[in-house]
Amino acid sequence: MKKKIALLVYPAFSLQEIANLLRLFRWQYDTITDIIYTEKIAVKSEEGITVMPDKTCDEFSPIDYDCLILPGCSDIRMALRNQKLKDFLSTFKDNSDFIIAAICSAPLFLAQAGLLHEKKNTDSLFVEMRNFFYFVEEENFLPLPVVEDGNIITANGSAFNDFAVHLAKKLGYECQSPIFSGYINSWKKDDYLHHLSNESQEDFLKEFKDFKCKQE
Numbered sequence: 001m002k003k004k005i006a007l008l009v010y011p012a013f014s015l016q017e018i019a020n021l022l023r024l025f026r027w028q029y030d031t032i033t034d035i036i037y038t039e040k041i042a043v044k045s046e047e048g049i050t051v052m053p054d055k056t057c058d059e060f061s062p063i064d065y066d067c068l069i070l071p072g073c074s075d076i077r078m079a080l081r082n083q084k085l086k087d088f089l090s091t092f093k094d095n096s097d098f099i100i101a102a103i104c105s106a107p108l109f110l111a112q113a114g115l116l117h118e119k120k121n122t123d124s125l126f127v128e129m130r131n132f133f134y135f136v137e138e139e140n141f142l143p144l145p146v147v148e149d150g151n152i153i154t155a156n157g158s159a160f161n162d163f164a165v166h167l168a169k170k171l172g173y174e175c176q177s178p179i180f181s182g183y184i185n186s187w188k189k190d191d192y193l194h195h196l197s198n199e200s201q202e203d204f205l206k207e208f209k210d211f212k213c214k215q216e
Helices: 016-028 081-088 106-112 128-132 157-170 198-207
Strands: 006-008 032-037 065-068 101-105 146-149 152-155
Touching: 006 101, 006 152, 016 146, 016 157, 065 106, 065 128, 081 106, 101 106, 101 128, 101 198, 128 198
Parallel strands: 006 032, 006 065, 065 101, 101 152
Antiparallel strands: 146 152
8 A cells, every 4th residue: 555545626626524434544444645736726615725746747657556536516617617637537438447436526527527437326416407408428327426436436415424434445455434423422531531552652652842831
């Protein structure tokens, strides 16, 4: 594993749909995320959070990453009309090994670039939208939370946790399901008392020795 994943962004991308996935990979699998866009300019999510890309699409190389992730998008107009974005995704048409995962409306961008040709998939698009776009092969749509076909994973926007689990397992990691339910039905005091290992405690004391209170 390269321990790096790539997040392709575009205006109005959905941060909440991939937040749990990024958290899972960072803290469960020690994997860092790089942000990719067609230009080195700030990109604002649908939640209003602005991010700065680490690399442009021209600088991206799949050999540096374990996978490419496409978040959903509440306003598809700019991304769908971004020729550089389409051209970038089109470069993966003949790459059946590199894993690409798209959620919510993002499978539409894969379809536009030809990556979903004869591949089963799912999304959060309205039926009328699927009927409208000539590049969407509606016969390959499956009304399921998550669909895997070869190296492509697609998911409905509401299945963001399942999306993370499928991607983790696709990359060969062990991953329990469900993850991050967000609800705690029962708890005990020890659940909120966490201890450093002896090695970690030694590192901590060395790092912050100048902060240590003087003991009499």
